[in-house]
Amino acid sequence: MASSRPKVYSALVTPAIAFLCLATVVPIAAVIALSFGDFNIAFPEKTRFIRLYNYARFLSDGRFINAALLTFILVVVPVVLQLLCGLALAIALKENLVGTRWMRASFLLPSIIPPAVGGIVWKLFLIPGVGGLSYLASLFGHNFEADLLGSKTSALISVIIVSIWFGVPIVALLLLSSLDSIPDEIYEAANLDGASWAQAQWHISIPLVLPAMGAVAVFQALEILGIFPVIFVLTGGGPAGATEPLNFYAFLTAFTYLDLDYSAAILVAFTTTIVGVCFWSIRQISATRVGR
Amino acid sequence: MRRDLGRHIYGYLVSAAFALFLFSPILWTLSTSLKQPTEMFQWPPVIVGEPSAQHYTAIIADKDFSSALINSIVVSCSTIILTMALSISAAFGISHLQKTAMRRLLTLVLALRAAPAMIYIIPYFLFFRQVHLVDTKIALIIVNTMFAVPLAIWYLSAFFDQVPREIEEAAMIDGASTLQTMTLISIPIAKYGILATAILIFIGSWNEFLFALTLTRDDAKTAAVAILNFMPFEGTDWGKAAAACVLMLVPIVVFVPFIKKYVAGPTTTGSVKG
Numbered sequence: 001m002a003s004s005r006p007k008v009y010s011a012l013v014t015p016a017i018a019f020l021c022l023a024t025v026v027p028i029a030a031v032i033a034l035s036f037g038d039f040n041i042a043f044p045e046k047t048r049f050i051r052l053y054n055y056a057r058f059l060s061d062g063r064f065i066n067a068a069l070l071t072f073i074l075v076v077v078p079v080v081l082q083l084l085c086g087l088a089l090a091i092a093l094k095e096n097l098v099g100t101r102w103m104r105a106s107f108l109l110p111s112i113i114p115p116a117v118g119g120i121v122w123k124l125f126l127i128p129g130v131g132g133l134s135y136l137a138s139l140f141g142h143n144f145e146a147d148l149l150g151s152k153t154s155a156l157i158s159v160i161i162v163s164i165w166f167g168v169p170i171v172a173l174l175l176l177s178s179l180d181s182i183p184d185e186i187y188e189a190a191n192l193d194g195a196s197w198a199q200a201q202w203h204i205s206i207p208l209v210l211p212a213m214g215a216v217a218v219f220q221a222l223e224i225l226g227i228f229p230v231i232f233v234l235t236g237g238g239p240a241g242a243t244e245p246l247n248f249y250a251f252l253t254a255f256t257y258l259d260l261d262y263s264a265a266i267l268v269a270f271t272t273t274i275v276g277v278c279f280w281s282i283r284q285i286s287a288t289r290v291g292r
Numbered sequence: 293m294r295r296d297l298g299r300h301i302y303g304y305l306v307s308a309a310f311a312l313f314l315f316s317p318i319l320w321t322l323s324t325s326l327k328q329p330t331e332m333f334q335w336p337p338v339i340v341g342e343p344s345a346q347h348y349t350a351i352i353a354d355k356d357f358s359s360a361l362i363n364s365i366v367v368s369c370s371t372i373i374l375t376m377a378l379s380i381s382a383a384f385g386i387s388h389l390q391k392t393a394m395r396r397l398l399t400l401v402l403a404l405r406a407a408p409a410m411i412y413i414i415p416y417f418l419f420f421r422q423v424h425l426v427d428t429k430i431a432l433i434i435v436n437t438m439f440a441v442p443l444a445i446w447y448l449s450a451f452f453d454q455v456p457r458e459i460e461e462a463a464m465i466d467g468a469s470t471l472q473t474m475t476l477i478s479i480p481i482a483k484y485g486i487l488a489t490a491i492l493i494f495i496g497s498w499n500e501f502l503f504a505l506t507l508t509r510d511d512a513k514t515a516a517v518a519i520l521n522f523m524p525f526e527g528t529d530w531g532k533a534a535a536a537c538v539l540m541l542v543p544i545v546v547f548v549p550f551i552k553k554y555v556a557g558p559t560t561t562g563s564v565k566g
Contacts, residue, residue: 003437006389007390008470008471009384009385009386009389009470010385010389011385012381012382012384012470012474013381013382013385013389013397015378015381016378016379016381016382016445017382017397017400017401017442019438019441020401020404020438020442021404022440023434023438024404024405024407024412024438025404026415027327027409027411027412027415027416027419028407028412028415030414030418031411031414031415032416034414034415034450041418057485065532085310088306089306089307089310091302091306092303092305092306092307092310093307095299095302095303095304097300097304097307099304099502100303100304100307103307103311104308105548105549105552106547106548107310107311107314108552108555109314109315109318109545109548110314111555112499112544112548112555113318113499113540113541113544114496114498114499114501114516114540114544115499115501116435116499116501116516116517116519116520117516117519117537117540119461120321120519120523120533120534120537121317121318121320121321121537122317122532123523124317124320124321124324124530124534125316125321127530130332130333131320132316132317132319132320132323135320135339138558149307150317165313165314165317168310168314169314173555176455176474191298196298197296197298197299197302198298198302221349222408224404225408225410226408226409226432226463228501228502229501229502229516232501232505233520233523247408247410250410251410251413251502253413254413254417255413255417255506260414264324264414267410267411267414268411270408270410270411271407271411273406274408275406275407275408277342278406279406
């Protein structure tokens with residue numbers, strides 16, 4: 001009886017794992033195959049094998065190079081800023097001061113609203129002259145009417161700020177749970193030794209959450225390009241490609257220009273790079289942990 | 293005394309700054325959704341004028357958007373059911389396997405989910421086009437389930453790990469089969485965890501944009517995409533878009549307190565072995 005149980009458990013696991021493998025491995029294999037082909041959606045029977053031709057097109061495609069560069073910027077800059085802001089917020093919320101506790105219950109909101117809604121919310125906020133930002137500026141006596149989404153640099157900065165807005169709550173929550181697990185005795189001991197609050201944060205809180213930050217960074221890097229809907233709504237990749245990362249460019253290539261095989265090549269290159277870097281980072285992080 | 297002061301200054305200053313940053317765009321949307329058209333362009337802008345529900349009545353009366361809202365609800369609820377059907381037994385099984393096998397399976401599940409969603413749009417689009425399921429809710433439900441199952445397995449196996457083994461063993465000694473033990477003992481004990489997981493699946497499906505954009509045209513469009521219909525091209529009438537945003541936020545706001553502990557990921561619930 002007891003020996004037959006593991007078989008039952010394996011049988012319970014099988015359907016979900018089989019579904020998952022089927023629904024992920026097969027499509028990815030199909031994309032990889034497509035990226036080596038010359039495929040026209042109107043004449044699928046004429047598909048030819050053209051080896052690495054689609055990948056060779058990268059080199060002469062200025063828009064691809066621009067998008068690759070932007071992908072790098074849009075992953076690295078927001079993740080770093082999310083970690084810094086998230087840490088600042090987590091330290092503030094850990095104190096549980098009177099009047100800030102409501103935030104513990106609600107600050108998570110931006111991270112879990114529909115990204116398309118987030119895009120519209122920010123678009124409304126940034127309308128030149130009559131948006132929320134102009135209203136806030138008017139409270140401080142400024143007359144702010146600039147069109148932030150209209151010029152290349154400010155549009156990119158806006159997208160970065162919006163992706164920080166989306167990510168900070170989750171990062172702060174993760175770091176907060178790590179901060180909350182630090183025993184109070186450590187702070188009390190520091191207090192007895194005459195350390196100020198700021199010194200205690202610098203010498204206790206930050207070093208103790210630092211190991212968690214590496215894992216959070218990898219997690220966020222994988223998530224960050226999920227802001228596709230935001231870019232779609234907020235800037236449409238513009239102006240002039242200033243906010244067009246690779247996944248957005250691949251989307252347009254596939255569904256606006258119907259160049260599916262080239263889009264597949266972009267997506268394969270993009271996915272391999274981002275997943276590869278993230279897995280490599282996880283290995284590095286766990287290696288240093290074991291090394292200690 | 294000086295020490296306490298630094299703590300208070302920092303705590304209040306940073307909390308206030310983030311409260312402003314995180315909530316002002318959402319509050320501005322709420323304010324816009326209640327404004328009269330004439331108040332939209334007032335200078336200096338107003339935050340609350342004479343509240344009016346006209347934008348809400350307009351979008352509810354809008355057939356396209358109300359049917360999209362219903363689509364969103366149907367797709368999200370069906371995704372919960374299908375995902376649970378696949379994941380509950382799988383998670384129960386994984387939670388009872390030996391540690392090494394369990395860890396390997398959970399890693400596999402996570403690895404399968406690591407690729408960005410964008411890589412799947414072309415193959416799914418071609419597949420559903422081939423089988424004539426483009427612009428159907430079924431296609432969206434399948435895709436959303438694919439994204440929900442890995443997460444559900446992670447959460448649920450963590451919750452099943454918390455069910456005391458003695459109770460399960462007692463049931464088995466009394467002659468219950470594995471399936472009976474699962475349905476009659478473990479699932480009722482883990483019901484709050486299962487509920488939290490269901491809410492997370494709902495939110496994931498409710499928020500899904502990319503596939504709803506590429507796999508639907510008219511009939512199966514969900515609210516997350518239909519909301520774009522209200523975006524004016526010439527910056528005039530933002531009231532409807534704002535009201536639609538607020539409606540989309542209602543279920544999310546209602547659910548936040550129930551899932552707050554779990555949003556950050558199953559690894560932080562602290563009960564995953566390994």
